[in-house]
Amino acid sequence: MSDKPVISIKDLAVHFPIGGGLFTPKVMVQAVEGITLDIPRRSFFGLVGESGSGKTTLGRAILKAAPITRGHINYADDEVSYDVASLDKAMLKDYRKRAQLIFQDPYAALSPRMTVRDIIAEPLEVMGITKTREETDKRVREIAAKCRLNLEHLRRFPHAFSGGQRQRISIARALVANPRFVVADESVAALDVSIQADVLNLLKSLQDDLGLTFLFISHDLSVVAHICDHVAVMYLGRLVETAPTRELFAAPRHPYTKALLSAIPSLDPDNRGTAQKLEGEIPSPTNPPPGCKFQTRCPFAIDRCRIEEPRLENLGLEHDVACHRWKELADVLAPATA
């Protein structure tokens, strides 16, 4: 990829204080710690991990919707380049037009008291992008058509729509201000498989049409495998592996990636119980284990893993992994789907 990355993250940390009540001491949660990552332009970039891995927080930090404790996030498109951590008010306003978010729950994300037209038009009006009502209507109609909503839909209220249609409305609202970068946080998780397929196809075609870059946050690896060209895997706030999708699925290098892949239930009824089962659960981010964060569940952990935290190493071809033993384990982990 010769293009400059749209998002370039260097050693990012996001820490939240929790507790601090009358009887509980304040504790810091390392939601995101030491992440370095580039998101190439016009890519469909997948971010996966279990709940509590920090993927949503990372997405929000990029949109400047979570506090940045340490590190840099740089945003660049053809027109501007921003240091996201230190945007002033005017720049932040402009950044909000360029970077948008699509939410998970299409039932909670839309105001029940507004017509679909007003829901989609709101960002234009709030940001002062359009000057006249005619101009607004034109933009709304254009994006609605791209999201396969018809004119009659625009006059109705959200309650009249099914989950799939609501998600299309959310997408239209996110895209109406013509952003260059969109974070889609579990955007298909609440949908039935058939509607999920429909929304995924829509996102993909919008990306092609509008030249967008997507950060697609999901816990579902089979969905990510189909739609994303790059994947980053997170565990307990750390990036453990990132690679082009094909490469990651053919040759996972981190034991956690491998475990995630083999936990996907196979559609083959005769292929039961072959999944390499991962014991235990993700530790609490208030009390992360020392050394490699995955060592408490890793079947391959050795003494070194319990003391020293592995750094992200480049294996060439845009494939990075953070594991002390990736070289020796390459053959053990290799056949992801045999």
Place this chain on the structure above:
Amino acid sequence: MTLLNVENLTLEFDTDEGRITAVDDVSFDLEAGEVMGLVGESGSGKSVTAKALMKLNPDNAHYSPNTKITLTLETGAIDVMSLRSANEMQVVRGGAVSMIFQEPMASFAPAISIGDQMIEQLQLHKKMTKRDARALSIEMLNRVGISEAGKRIDQYAFELSGGMRQRAMIAMALSTSPKLLIADEPTTALDVTIQAQVIALMKDLVTEYGMGIIFITHDLGVIAQTADKVAVMYLGRIVERGTVRDVIRTPAHPYTQGLLNALPNLEDLEAPLMPVPGDIPSPLERPPGCVFHTRCPVAMPGRCDRDIPVMVKVSPDHAAACFAVEDRMRAS
């Protein structure tokens, strides 16, 4: 021995907008030790069907008079539809039949410890002493892989993680040794790695306890991993049934085929995702004839929108309700 026999289950709800049909003429059998998967999109009536087995649906539910649900236990057969009062229902609810719900946070009372909830139901259904009930509860929590069960038993639902809560739910459901377990999307809210653990646990427990299980899910992958046989539901009707192999490998009904084509396939990343065209119709606008004809790629006008197809066998253990399948079977 047939554990559960459901015949002509038809269930309607009175709503402000009119009477809607949630389940339409559903029949199936379940043997002891057998796992049946019930698959379908939201609104297909799978949860309502499962709740009907314990008459757990709200007061605005109307069962048709020829609905027959028979639960055969060692002590004799129970005609579930004839049970009227909550007292009579006790034999079934929590006794012979247990249920695991999708959201374990919502199924545990938040202000009562896990242990007290487990003990209460054992005292109620098994007439156990408090001491015995507590001992059994700790044993069950251990059995489902909860470490330090002796300590966990006195904790509250909010103190446990999602996976842990679902395990506790399973322990509670199984502690009364039910003959039939209804699992309504038990793994949907869990991460894949935890889902794999829960599925493995449930498989072990079926082998050990030999109860019948109705496993409700929209995830065909989970069905492929757990079920012996499958029923696919659409708008309240069973459109296809068969062994899990037959239904997933050689789906006969266009709807089942559509569901499978919409799934991301890890073996072939290039394959496009094919959504079933259109949206599931509103229950107030229930299509006449075959309920799927409005979205069906092979619908025959004048026939599928007028007549209701009946189940036809495509192989000894595999049947579908579709005129196209019927024609194909007649031709061969």
